[in-house]
Amino acid sequence: MTPDSAVDDRRWPLVVIADDLSGAAECAAVLPGRARILLGPAVPVSPGETPVIDLDSRRLTASGAARLVARTVRRHAVAGTRLLKKADSLLRGRFAAETSAFAAGAGGLVLALAVPAAGRTVRDGVVRLHGVPLHRTDAWHGEPGQAPRSVTEALGGADATVLTLDRVRAGTTRLERCMRAALVGGAAVVCDAETDADLDAVAAAVNRLPHGVRAVGAGGLAAALGRLGGPAAPRAVPARAPGGPRPVVVVVGTAHPGAVAQIAQLTRHGARHIELPAASLLAPVGGGRSAALASAAPGRAPVTVVSIAGTPAADPSDAPRLARALARTVAGTLPEDADLVLTGGETARRVLDELAVTALLPIGQVHHGAVHCRTADGRGVVTRPGGFGGPDSLLRMVGALHTEQDRAPRAPHASDGGTR
Numbered sequence: 001m002t003p004d005s006a007v008d009d010r011r012w013p014l015v016v017i018a019d020d021l022s023g024a025a026e027c028a029a030v031l032p033g034r035a036r037i038l039l040g041p042a043v044p045v046s047p048g049e050t051p052v053i054d055l056d057s058r059r060l061t062a063s064g065a066a067r068l069v070a071r072t073v074r075r076h077a078v079a080g081t082r083l084l085k086k087a088d089s090l091l092r093g094r095f096a097a098e099t100s101a102f103a104a105g106a107g108g109l110v111l112a113l114a115v116p117a118a119g120r121t122v123r124d125g126v127v128r129l130h131g132v133p134l135h136r137t138d139a140w141h142g143e144p145g146q147a148p149r150s151v152t153e154a155l156g157g158a159d160a161t162v163l164t165l166d167r168v169r170a171g172t173t174r175l176e177r178c179m180r181a182a183l184v185g186g187a188a189v190v191c192d193a194e195t196d197a198d199l200d201a202v203a204a205a206v207n208r209l210p211h212g213v214r215a216v217g218a219g220g221l222a223a224a225l226g227r228l229g230g231p232a233a234p235r236a237v238p239a240r241a242p243g244g245p246r247p248v249v250v251v252v253g254t255a256h257p258g259a260v261a262q263i264a265q266l267t268r269h270g271a272r273h274i275e276l277p278a279a280s281l282l283a284p285v286g287g288g289r290s291a292a293l294a295s296a297a298p299g300r301a302p303v304t305v306v307s308i309a310g311t312p313a314a315d316p317s318d319a320p321r322l323a324r325a326l327a328r329t330v331a332g333t334l335p336e337d338a339d340l341v342l343t344g345g346e347t348a349r350r351v352l353d354e355l356a357v358t359a360l361l362p363i364g365q366v367h368h369g370a371v372h373c374r375t376a377d378g379r380g381v382v383t384r385p386g387g388f389g390g391p392d393s394l395l396r397m398v399g400a401l402h403t404e405q406d407r408a409p410r411a412p413h414a415s416d417g418g419t420r
Contacts, residue, residue: 253347
């Protein structure tokens with residue numbers, strides 16, 4: 001991998017490739033201009049937009065995920081476009097296989113995986129969660145195998161050069177030179193970062209490299225690349241249809257322990273809570289499954305939260321089947337005008353697939369990682385990774401939808417001079 005001649009400081013058009021929906025939404029929310037979340041590589045890209053493509057590859061085999069990444073790269077690796085691979089900041093998913101496929105044919109690879117806002121940093125090439133090395137935390141409790149001890153180990157032992165904090169903080173020009181020197185030798189470049197300023201420095205140096213050099217990072221690097229262009233212009237989003245308040249349905253597909261406290265906050269504020277037993281969701285259609293479907297109907301309650309009873313104790317290998325079953329159950333009983341709060345990237349994607357949603361337009365962030373979007377037909381959707389947010393996270397996400405509903409135009413009534 002050999003970088004070519006120096007370029008100026010202009011921003012390259014960007015294409016982002018993600019492995020799950022919550023990660024794609026996290027990136028789209030912090031990118032300026034016409035960022036749009038595309039639910040699959042086959043969704044057409046509109047002229048002038050910044051596509052953020054959710055490949056939904058987290059649960060594929062390593063080889064299947066690699067093939068999907070390679071096909072997507074071939075489609076979008078055109079002259080003058082920078083490619084960013086959104087990776088999980090805790091190195092989950094098919095990290096090695098997808099990164100290897102993403103690097104094929106590139107002029108180099110620069111990795112920056114820190115997300116300081118979520119307490120996820122990189123020092124000496126080691127991912128740390130609130131200062132603790134990843135492999136010494138329980139962040140991989142639901143994952144197969146052990147957490148990697150370093151980014152280099154997560155890459156499968158590929159040749160990599162770690163640029164430590166002293167180099168990252170040495171100034172853009174010196175950092176760029178360090179990157180170029182490592183790339184000439186064929187190594188991937190792993191950048192330490194503990195603050196947004198560190199990521200800004202990485203983004204500025206990457207932006208000076210030829211567009212054939214590709215970047216791998218989490219939401220922190222996407223935000224830094226977005227900040228290169230200065231303040232973002234207001235986003236154009238589809239208008240909501242006139243009408244009164246819409247029901248809000250919250251679907252909690254995460255096994256994260258914090259979800260219990262988040263649901264409790266909602267129920268204390270009057271939300272209806274429906275818990276669906278995992279065994280019923282996984283049962284064949286009919287019998288227990290039919291009972292689960294009947295009990296899940298949210299009706300016209302202002303706020304309904306649907307979760308899986310006993311999820312933390314469920315077999316992790318059942319997670320994909322549970323996500324699909326939960327999505328089918330919710331979509332089959334969802335009021336047509338309901339807005340949605342979806343937690344857990346896989347659950348969110350399955351629900352939107354069931355509703356035939358192929359793209360989302362981001363409006364903004366409710367809090368870090370919780371992204372407020374709109375579908376083409378005006379439905380409000382807020383997504384969030386399963387492990388993000390404090391006890392009031394779901395309450396704030398619902399509140400964002402209610403605020404938007406309050407601003408929406410009301411349908412005219414006869415007393416207003418309107419027509420019926």
